[in-house]
Amino acid sequence: MDIYLTGLREEMVREGRSLETIAKYAKDLRRYFFLCNISSPEEITMDAVKRYVLRLREEEHSTGHIANVLWALKRFLKYLNESGRIDTVWHVSIPHVDAPDAVDFIERDELNLIIEALDAQSLNDLRMRTFIEVMTNTGLRPSEALRLTRDDVRDRKEIEIVGKGKKKRSVYFNDSVHIWVEKYLEQRTDELPNLFVVHSKTARPASLRYMENQFKQLLARAGIQKHYVLHTMRHNYSTNLLINGCPIEYVAVLLGHSKVETTRRHYIAIRQKHAKDAHFRYLVPAIQSASMV
Numbered sequence: 495m496d497i498y499l500t501g502l503r504e505e506m507v508r509e510g511r512s513l514e515t516i517a518k519y520a521k522d523l524r525r526y527f528f529l530c531n532i533s534s535p536e537e538i539t540m541d542a543v544k545r546y547v548l549r550l551r552e553e554e555h556s557t558g559h560i561a562n563v564l565w566a567l568k569r570f571l572k573y574l575n576e577s578g579r580i581d582t583v584w585h586v587s588i589p590h591v592d593a594p595d596a597v598d599f600i601e602r603d604e605l606n607l608i609i610e611a612l613d614a615q616s617l618n619d620l621r622m623r624t625f626i627e628v629m630t631n632t633g634l635r636p637s638e639a640l641r642l643t644r645d646d647v648r649d650r651k652e653i654e655i656v657g658k659g660k661k662k663r664s665v666y667f668n669d670s671v672h673i674w675v676e677k678y679l680e681q682r683t684d685e686l687p688n689l690f691v692v693h694s695k696t697a698r699p700a701s702l703r704y705m706e707n708q709f710k711q712l713l714a715r716a717g718i719q720k721h722y723v724l725h726t727m728r729h730n731y732s733t734n735l736l737i738n739g740c741p742i743e744y745v746a747v748l749l750g751h752s753k754v755e756t757t758r759r760h761y762i763a764i765r766q767k768h769a770k771d772a773h774f775r776y777l778v779p780a781i782q783s784a785s786m787v
Contacts, residue, residue, distance in 0.1 A: 495527050498535060502573045510660060514637040514702065519566040526563065535580045543567065543586065557589050564588045599729040604718055605630075611716035617681050617693050621700075622708060624678040625690060629727035630734070631671050633749050636724040637702055638665075642689040647675050663750040736761050 499520055506516045530546055532538060543564075550560050568586040575581065600608070608626070612619040628639050628647075638655055646653050652666050675689070684697035691697045692704060702724075709724050728749070735745050746757040 495523075495532065495534070498570070498574065498579065499523060501577065502570055505573055506569075512637070512658065517702070518562065519569060522563045522566040523570055526567065535574050538567070538571065538580075561588050561590075598722070598726055599733045600722055600726055604716075604720075605730070607716040607718060608712060611712060618708070620678050620681060621690060621693070622712060624674040625705065625724075626727060627671050627674040628689075629724065630730045631668050632665050633728055633731035634665060635728060636705065640688075640690055640700060640702060640705065643687045644679060644689055645687065647671065647689060648679075657750045659752070661750055661752065663747070666748075732757065 502523075503516055503520065506519070507513075526532065526546060529549070530537075530542060532542070547560060547564070550563070564586055565588060568588065571580075571586065609623070612623050614620070625639065628634065628642070629636070632639070634642075634655075635657065638657055641655075647667055650667060652664055654662055654664055656662055682691075684691060684693075686697050686699065688699040690700040690705070692700050706724055709722075713720075713722060732745050732749055735748070736742065742754060742757055742761055746754045749757060751757045
């Protein structure tokens with residue numbers, strides 16, 4: 495099936511789809527082919543897909559994950575049909591997934607535990623420390639951060655990137671980012687231009703999957719059992735701005751959101767998690783304490 499996946503990739507590149515989306519589609523499709531023993535396009539039938547969805551439900555995968563798998567499969571079938579490989583006449587029904595009311599973010603004490611679990615003598619940990627600084631101080635998506643080069647950050651306070659949906663936005667680097675980038679680069683011995691690389695006998699650019707695995711291992715070392723991912727740190731950037739009084743319209747621009755409603759989920763996260771703190775911080779008792787006569 496590799497030849498067909500290569501064809502799909504080329505088609506999606508021509509459409510201008512992001513490399514991250516293409517990689518996710520390929521990952522979900524390969525897993526489907528492997529688990530269902532699919533070796534040719536003709537074996538992808540409606541019954542086969544229904545059985546796979548049932549299997550995912552029984553394994554308690556989320557509706558969001560199932561929807562992503564089916565979106566990938568639907569696009570693959572569309573490619574096969576348009577290229578004349580097969581004649582698909584059936585419809586892939588994709589479950590509706592509601593956007594969460596609020597985003598998740600890493601609490602300050604948890605972030606401190608994560609930092610404390612890093613080994614200052616480890617180049618891999620120094621890379622992760624730098625990555626955390628970049629994520630929490632720029633609001634970049636993980637895939638955007640992994641596309642950074644040395645020259646993008648060194649001696650620069652601002653760059654323009656092309657993000658999700660081919661939208662351009664400015665990204666700003668503060669002193670904290672520059673300090674950790676310099677510490678990390680000083681320990682590097684390779685000549686790759688990429689800011690984040692895998693340190694092995696032959697250095698190579700760090701992939702999103704690799705960094706996600708590294709972060710997962712770090713969370714385990716820090717004793718954190720919550721399901722955080724690299725993208726969660728982008729939420730830390732936005733909620734930090736909102737907590738400190740940044741207008742939500744500015745946060746939307748900095749994150750590259752086309753609609754403020756999307757950013758509002760970051761505000762709701764603060765409201766939900768910090769309502770108790772707000773009660774004790776802002777409440778002035780209507781009746782002042784007085785001794786009973």
